[in-house]
Amino acid sequence: GQSLEQPSEVTAVEGAIVQINCTYQTSGFYGLSWYQQHDGGAPTFLSYNGLDGLEETGRFSSFLSRSDSYGYLLLQELQMKDSASYFCAVRDKTYNQGGKLIFGQGTELSVKP
Amino acid sequence: ETGVTQTPRHLVMGMTNKKSLKCEQHLGHNAMYWYKQSAKKPLELMFVYNFKEQTENNSVPSRFSPECPNSSHLFLHLHTLQPEDSALYLCASSQGTSGSHGYEQYFGPGTRLTVT
Numbered sequence: 001g002q003s004l005e006q007p008s009e010v011t012a013v014e015g016a017i018v019q020i021n022c023t024y025q026t027s028g029f030y031g032l033s034w035y036q037q038h039d040g041g042a043p044t045f046l047s048y049n050g051l052d053g054l055e056e057t058g059r060f061s062s063f064l065s066r067s068d069s070y071g072y073l074l075l076q077e078l079q080m081k082d083s084a085s086y087f088c089a090v091r092d093k094t095y096n097q098g099g100k101l102i103f104g105q106g107t108e109l110s111v112k113p
Numbered sequence: 114e115t116g117v118t119q120t121p122r123h124l125v126m127g128m129t130n131k132k133s134l135k136c137e138q139h140l141g142h143n144a145m146y147w148y149k150q151s152a153k154k155p156l157e158l159m160f161v162y163n164f165k166e167q168t169e170n171n172s173v174p175s176r177f178s179p180e181c182p183n184s185s186h187l188f189l190h191l192h193t194l195q196p197e198d199s200a201l202y203l204c205a206s207s208q209g210t211s212g213s214h215g216y217e218q219y220f221g222p223g224t225r226l227t228v229t
Binding site: 004031033041042043044045048050087089091100101102103104105106 | 117153154155156157158161169171203205215216217218219220221222223
């Protein structure tokens with residue numbers, strides 16, 4: 001089967017850097033995505049890593065190591081509005097044509113002043 | 114605004130009721146999804162439609178019945194639900210389901226369903 005592990009909660013202060021880790025187990029791996037969800041809101045797509053390495057988009061970066069079955073989301077220059085839940089999601093290769101994403105439990109990030 | 118709308122935003126229904134959730138996407142996408150989000154649990158995929166054809170049914174009970182009349186509209190028909198079905202039901206769409214397209218999904222605001 002498939003499983004993803006990510007921390008349930010992370011707290012940081014404004015202006016700091018925070019890293020949210022995600023480890024996964026799948027029978028065949030095709031890529032890792034990250035989503036952000038504010039309380040009461042819809043999940044929004046942040047990034048996708050299909051190959052090893054770092055992808056940067058403004059203050060957010062995402063990293064993938066397929067050999068370690070591990071990825072992370074890095075948030076820099078934290079702002080209060082970054083307080084939200086962050087989900088990693090993978091697609092098992094078995095479901096490549098089916099669009100089935102498996103989501104992690106989510107990490108609740110609290111940014112303090 | 115993500116270009117995906119859902120109605121109603123809140124719904125309270127009894128176990129013997131029949132109701133429907135509606136989703137519409139204005140992004141020109143070809144794939145649409147239903148997810149269930151319960152407290153303290155990960156997002157759970159329920160159904161996937163690609164070009165109006167159902168490509169995934171994630172072992173969902175038959176009291177949930179999806180309908181996709183075209184690539185822009187998706188419905189979830191509900192009947193004889195149980196209290197444990199109370200959750201946030203999210204609709205999403207994507208360009209397609211293969212390659213990197215399936216990873217970038219656009220979600221609607223969800224319908225908060227309470228079954229009494």
